Amino acid sequence: QFYFCNCMRLYGFFLITKITFFxxxxxxxxxxxILKRLN
Known part of the structure; x- marks a missing residue:
């Protein structure tokens, strides 16, 4: 159960990093x- 929780935490961290990068x-x-238009 501890290994499953650790794996899910790692998967959640990977998912959050991927969504943030996206x-x-x-x-x-x-x-x-917009920046090109302002300049």
């Missing part, structure tokens, strides 16, 4: 034309 990439992709 959101950052999309935010940079959408804010890039």
């Amino acid at each position: 959101i950052i990439i999309h935010f940079l992709h959408f804010s890039n034309p």
Whole structure:
């Protein structure tokens, strides 16, 4: 049970990191034309 909990915690951390990276990439992709327009 401890191994299962540790594995799920690692999977959750990996999932959160992946989602955060995905959101950052999309935010940079959408804010890039706006930054180019401001400059």
